Amino acid sequence: MADDLCSFTKLQDAFISKSPKKSPLVLRMIVLMFVMVCGVYICSICIKQISNRTNTELLNIQVIDRPCPVPNIEPWEIPYVHYPKPKTFSRAECKCNPVRYFAILSMQRSGSGWFETLLNNHTNISSNGEIFSVKVRRSNISSIVETLDKIYNLDWLTSASKNECTAAVGLKWMLNQGLMQHHEEIVEYLRTRGVSAIFLFRRNLLSRMISVLANSYDRDAKLLNGTHKSHVHSPHEAEILAKYKPLINATLLMRNLKQVEDTQAKALEYFKSTRHIILYYEDVLKNRTKLVDVQEFLKVPQRDLKSRQVKIHKGALSNYVENWDDVRKALEGTRYQGFLHGEYRK
Structure with missing residues (x-):
């Protein structure tokens, strides 16, 4: 009985001593995933804004350089x-x-x-x-x-x-x-x-x-x-x-x-x-x-x-x-x- 109790105590100590090692790894993974999701989201917003601005600039260029109408000639x-x-x-x-x-x-x-x-x-x-x-x-x-x-x-x-x-x-x-x-x-x-x-x-x-x-x-x-x-x-x-x-x-x-x-x-x-x-x-x-x-x-x-x-x-x-x-x-x-x-x- 004393031996069993001693064994249980050792297992409990081992579990407690290992738990702190696993917990930070999981947290890191969660944080990393969160950062990645945020990064993807931010990048998508930036790309969309750049695309909109480029389209606007192209539109402005087209307005400035639009060709003159063809005159009514032979x-x-x-x-x-x-x-x-x-x-x-x-x-x-x-x-x-x-x-x-x-x-x-x-x-x-x-x-x-x-x-x-x-x-x-x-x-x-x-x-x-x-x-x-x-x-x-x-x-x-x-x-x-x-x-x-x-x-x-x-x-x-x-x-x-x-x-x-x-x-x-x-x-x-x-x-x-x-x-x-x-x-x-x-x-x-x-x-x-x-x-x-x-x-x-x-x-x-x-x-x-x-x-x-x-x-x-x-x-x-x-x-x-x-x-x-x-x-x-x-x-x-x-x-x-x-x-x-x-x-x-x-x-x-x-x-x-x-x-x-x-x-x-x-x-x-x-x-x-x-x-x-x-x-x-x-x-x-x-x-x-x-x-x-x-x-x-x-x-x-x-x-x-x-x-x-x-x-x-x-x-x-x-x-x-x-x-x-x-x-x-x-x-x-x-x-x-x-x-x-x-x-x-x-």
Whole structure:
């Protein structure tokens, strides 16, 4: 009996001594399970919040960058409608106003300066001038493309820029300013970028020659108070410049006229695959409905366009050439004889 009691006492002591060892392990397991459950719950809440925030941000981005509605135009016009995103300013409420790209392709003293002032008189047209008169901009095709990209992205800022609400943007580009030299690459650029060409030439090439010579003389003489001006805005200034009568080399006259004629024909051939319109200075001067045609070509609202420029010479060309008799004899009986009777010149 005493032995049994002793054995029972030992078992009881053993049980009591082991119980404290099991109890902390169970508690730890319970705590661990609780922590895991809480962790999973917290993580699920965080993931849900992140997902909701991401969706919200994506929704906001979609709202900000939603595409502009397709304008009601003919299918063939689609490549010529653009929505520039300038880097230098925001188009704001006009960002969905479509913009057409154009380039005035011409030759010096063909009325392009006067014609450009007419276009810039329109509230929605920005023609940025003779950009490629600066040689470095036309030094290679890469420089040309870089400059064109800046112009058509509305990042080329001049006094002509209408910025936000521009509906047509372009420049004036002379044939001898890299245009003919890189014509293949430029034609490809105009076609792929949806740029329309406006050819502006002069019918009377003798009239143009007189203007070139007179302007070249004034570049050195600076007849207007020591200042050279290619275009004037007052009858008084025009009268001063018109007093100079250039002396034309009658021997080379036919050859020079043909050279200009061939250059114009070659330009039309090079760029015939582009969307274009052909204008002549004399026609625009005498028939202002030609300006209606231009505005229709650029798809801008019709406006009555005006220019402050004043014609330097008026009337018969014989009044503005020093050796007119020599010129007349050189052209009479030739296909250029009609140039002798040209009434208008700029």
